[in-house]
Amino acid sequence: MPHAKALSAIDRQNQIIELLTERGSVQVEDLVNLLGVSKMTVHRDLDALEAEGRLRKVHGGAALADTAQSNECSFCHGTIPPDSRSKVTMHMADGTHHHACCPHCGLLELPSLGNTVASVLVTDFLYGRVVNARSATYVVNPGLSICCAPTTLAFQAQSDAERFQQGFGGQVLNLTRAIDVLRDEMSLSPHA
Ligand SMILES: [Zn+2]
Ligand SMILES: [Zn+2]
Structure with a gap:
């Protein structure tokens, strides 16, 4: 069953990252509906993105990779400068x-x-x-x-x-x- 607007893997993955950046986390179900692909395809995309360090898989979905949020101290919530000598x-x-x-x-x-x-x-x-x-x-x-x-x-x-x-x-x-x-x-x- 061909999908009307089949996206390439790269397009799908870019959409996933865009969505993640907007929301912080996404559910597999949402991605299935949004991208019009199977659950398995979504999981494959998430695996590929996780391997690249662009997100991390969490139960039932994915969240932004820690590296994308690593500029906040998890204790005092202050901003960590990228060139920090104390990180x-x-x-x-x-x-x-x-x-x-x-x-x-x-x-x-x-x-x-x-x-x-x-x-x-x-x-x-x-x-x-x-x-x-x-x-x-x-x-x-x-x-x-x-x-x-x-x-x-x-x-x-x-x-x-x-x-x-x-x-x-x-x-x-x-x-x-x-x-x-x-x-x-x-x-x-x-x-x-
Ligand atoms: Zn701190
Ligand atoms: Zn400090």
């Missing part, structure tokens, strides 16, 4: 990502995520390199403010963190201790 990315067990504007937000959010977190990457403040959060060293509350207060910065090398501390002050801590200190600071803060 944190949390890879979740279900394949989604959480992004934080700085280790301050990332470290405070981490305990609430529990074992749904597969891995955490932080940005080395000096070099802009992405490093594993567990092996990084943190400087909490130095005498300058970067992003959220108390300022928390990550360093790949402990020696860099120490040199930074010599210049700007603050506490040099590993991941676990940095989380503890931040949680203490926040619970003392009247804004917490």
Whole structure:
């Protein structure tokens, strides 16, 4: 049964992305009706788009890929600049990502995520390199403010963190201790 206006796969996929950009998420059923193709074809299109990282499949439909929304901190909802030297990315067990504007937000959010977190990457403040959060060293509350207060910065090398501390002050801590200190600071803060 030929469809009156059969769209090419590329046209269909572009329409799906357009719709997603407009609505944030779409249902497979809606796409079947809108595009006039079978459920199987819709799934194939969604698979292809997911493989390209342009969306992620969710139950019964699809949502915009995280990369398209990655400029919002999932903790403080501040905007993360693309060239951020403090950005944190949390890879979740279900394949989604959480992004934080700085280790301050990332470290405070981490305990609430529990074992749904597969891995955490932080940005080395000096070099802009992405490093594993567990092996990084943190400087909490130095005498300058970067992003959220108390300022928390990550360093790949402990020696860099120490040199930074010599210049700007603050506490040099590993991941676990940095989380503890931040949680203490926040619970003392009247804004917490
Ligand atoms: Zn934040
Ligand atoms: Zn921040």
